[in-house]
Amino acid sequence: MSTTTWRDSLLPASFRGIPFVIEQTSVPAGQRGQLHEFVQRDEPFYEQLGKQAQVHKLTAYVIGADCFERRDKLLEALEAPGPGELVHPWLGRMSVKVGPCEVSHDRREGGMARFELELYPDLPRKFPSARANTRQQTVKASSGLLDSALGRYSAAMSKVDAARINLIGLRNSVSGAFAAVQQHFAPLASMFNGLSGFVLDIVGAPDSLRGLFGSYLGSFGGGLFSLFSSRGGSSGSSHRASSVSSYGDSSISNYRGPLSDASQHVESIRAIDTVPQVSGADTGAAAQATANLVQDAVLVQVSQLVADLPVAPKVEPVATAPALAQQLVQPIERPEVPVADDVLQLRDELDAAIWQASLKADHAHYQALTEVRHAVGAHLTAVAASGVRLVDVTPAQSLPALVLAYQRFGDATRAGEVVQRNRIRHPGFVPPLPLKLAQE
Structure with a gap:
């Protein structure tokens, strides 16, 4: 029975395909650093400054009757610019x-040329790369x-003759806009004393309304997520539960609430794009x-909400999932990441709503x-990519959501994600029908 020795594992030495023989070699290892020695102190301090550069120092030979020819080929390979394979x-x-x-010859070493080689690792250069701060651009x-x-509101109202406004017609026309104020700007709505007070401010104090x-x-200036968190989220809890992959179980979600709230904003933007026709040019204007x-x-508010959506950190897959019994005692903790499909859907809907609003705007607006x-x-797009x-x-076959989550993700605590995403009636019986699940 043959046994493989360390000699059998050695590779024939060469550089750029030119073979040679190596007698000895060395390469630095460990950490480089600076030794600090202080006056009247017996204990020095060594400061580590990173890994040693791996400079390969080799003593190589070319031997044989044709050693001069092989020497010249190796010299040509060594003097060629750029990296080469060792x-x-x-x-x-x-x-x-x-x-x-250094190449050397010795009469006593006939038929051989000696090389002292110093080779440096060819590592790719890492240049700093610029990346757009999409959050700041949105803010x-x-x-x-x-x-x-x-400015557009002030310019439009400056052309309106308040004496010619029909209050009843104005009230009927702005009822939808006031409903949006009540839904998204509750602190402001409480200051108007209902729809009638809102109409009186439009007629008598447009600058105050502005x-x-x-x-x-x-x-707030882009800090609406903190406001959202402090008030415990919006009313869209059913949509909110399916807008995130349950890598985490924090009480305040980074994505669920803002995505649901932003979707409600899009619906309001569409609903108040135009107002019902009323008699009187000043009333309509x-x-x-x-x-x-x-x-x-x-x-503006929904763009500030969007700006506060964080780009999720990269989540490393779990190499070995803990046993189900262990997860019940100690659940897996993972950072929360968004469901890209929900984010992209919001992006497309918001894009269409803004485009529709821009069709009736002047050039500056x-x-x-x-x-x-x-x-x-x-x-x-950046949030969805993460x-x-x-x-x-x-x-x-029909399985409990707990088992399906464990089989799919190796994480039984994500059973709630399976149930909420697919609106399963009972978590103990997931039907054998097509389901929407996170890819990882």
């Missing part, structure tokens, strides 16, 4: 660059939209200007809306 007998194949070398675009919206929206939205202001305010549309789309996609999975 076959190291002990360390294997690697790409190296040639440093200072900046929403601020520009707010300024443009307030200032209220400007102060309210300007005070005041109603449309107010609806435009509220619509723009909702757009159209530009502000376009900047918001591009910024929001870019940020939601999430997980949904795939169709059909169980072979």
Whole structure:
């Protein structure tokens, strides 16, 4: 029975395909650093500064009757610019660059040329790369939209003759806009004393109305997620439960609430895009200007909500899933990531809503809306890229959600995700029908 020895594992040495013989070799290891010795102190301090550079020092030979010819080929390979492949007998194949070398001859060593080689590892250069801060771009675009919206409202109301406004017609026309104010700007709605007070402010104090929206939205400036968290989320809890992959189990979700709230904002933006026709040019102009202001305010708020959606960190897959009994005692803790399909759906819906709003805008406001549309789309694309996609999975038989989650993800605690995403009636009986599950 043959036994493989260490000699059988050695590789024939060569550089750029030119063979040679190696007698000895060395390479630094460990950490480089600086030894600090202080006056009147017996204990020195060694500061580690990183790994040693792996400089390969080899003593190589070319031997034989044709040693001069082989020597010249090796010299040509060593003097050629750029990296080359070194076959190291002990360390294997690697790409190296040639440093200072020395070739020597000795009459007593006839038929041999000696090389002292110094080779450096050829590592790819790592240059700093710039990446767009989509969050800051969205915040900046929403601020520009707010300024443009307030200016557009002031310009429109300056052309309205308040004495010619039909209060009943105005009330009927702005009822939808006031409903959006009640839904998304509850602190402001409480200051108007109902729809009638809102109408009186439009007619008698349009600058005050403009200032209220400007102060309210300007005070948050992209920090609406903290406001959302403090009030415990929005009313869309059923949609919220399916907008995230349950890698984590925190009480305040990074994605569920904001995605649900943003979807409700999109519905409001569509609902108040236009107002019902009323008699009187001044009444119609005041109603449309107010609806435009509220619509723009909702757009500013939803863009600030979108800006606060974080790009999820990369989640490393679990190499070995703990046993089910162990997970029941100590659940797996993973960072929460968004479901990319939900984020992309919100991006497309918001893009369509902003585009529809921009069709009735003048040139300056159209530009502000376009900047918001591009910024929001870019940020939601970045958020979706950090999430997980949904795939169709059909169980072979009816299983409890706990078992299905363990088989699919190796994490039984994600049973709630399976139930909520697919609206399973009973978690103990998941039917053998096509299901939407996270890809990982």
